[in-house]
């Protein structure tokens with residue numbers, strides 16, 4: 631039976647699984663059955679900014695509800711497209727649903743969904759990559775790849791700007807997978823110290839990663855010895871943390887980069903701040919720029935080398951846990967929403 635996992639846009643804790651109908655395919659359309667997907671704070675951020683950044687537009691739902699976008703794998707169940715066969719599998723951006731109908735336009739590695747309602751949205755989200763059967767690496771790919779791409783792009787951006795002359799790069803929500811990817815790359819570069827800010831409960835996990843030169847709790851930040859000038863890369867999106875960082879460093883803050891919103895229930899937007907104005911980093915924009923700069927295949931080659939090294943080490947610190955079925959899916963969604971999943975756990979859902 632087909633279904634959608636719906637989230638109330640005004641109360642992300644309110645969810646329901648609703649039966650869905652599968653209309654007959656139009657000319658050129660393909661229907662995918664969703665096999666598995668990852669759930670992390672990133673998906674919660676899609677929901678929190680669903681209206682403001684148009685994440686709800688990818689997979690429309692009934693009035694007042696949204697379908698949270700996720701990264702995962704699906705198998706073609708029915709095809710009205712001459713080049714796409716039943717049984718083929720694709721990695722990409724899916725809803726928390728049993729099925730997705732797409733209007734594929736063939737690309738080098740798979741297809742792009744040319745459904746009209748998706749054309750005003752960032753192109754990277756509309757790309758689907760052909761994959762074979764699960765080679766055992768699918769869980770780590772769904773959990774880490776979209777996040778590591780962001781870490782890779784931020785590292786590249788900071789390098790392009792000679793780290794803004796900073797002696798410390800300070801990352802909030804240092805336990806998040808996106809921050810971990812960035813810390814992994816910054817540590818390899820050497821030079822500026824990599825400083826992780828995190829909750830007291832996550833300090834031991836973050837220290838054990840070995841990617842941060844210094845790990846500091848949010849509470850201890852004000853008094854911790856941190857070399858300046860500093861760059862702040864903010865994954866928490868927490869007004870209190872942002873104000874503390876700007877208040878402490880002031881003009882010794884060389885750059886303030888706003889990336890995420892893991893602390894989604896905290897106040898956002900800290901008003902007037904000392905030091906530089908925080909600048910939003912939006913990975914899809916930077917992907918587009920680097921794809922143009924580096925030419926055909928250049929982005930994939932540069933990114934691919936970094937990814938291989940990162941993912942080869944990931945099993946050391948990330949334990950994959952698979953939730954099977956709709957009840958387990960709902961419980962996992964709530965655990966991720968409420969920050970109960972733990973940074974060492976990678977949540978995979980098999981609907």
Ligand SMILES: NC(=O)c1ccc[n+]([C@@H]2O[C@H](COP(=O)([O-])OP(=O)(O)OC[C@H]3O[C@@H](n4cnc5c(N)ncnc54)[C@H](OP(=O)(O)O)[C@@H]3O)[C@@H](O)[C@H]2O)c1
Nearest residue numbers: 670671672675803806807808828829890891892913968969
């Ligand atoms: N701008 C972009 O283009 C872009 C691209 C990719 C990702 N991002 C963003 O980067 C952020 C990290 O995503 P991720 O998937 O890597 O995260 P993740 O691995 O799921 O992060 C887990 C960590 O986030 C914090 N956290 C999670 N839920 C929380 C809650 N309810 N309350 C308080 N803290 C909570 C905790 O960290 P601490 O205890 O260490 O604070 C937790 O250990 C997201 O906001 C994501 O949207 C942005």
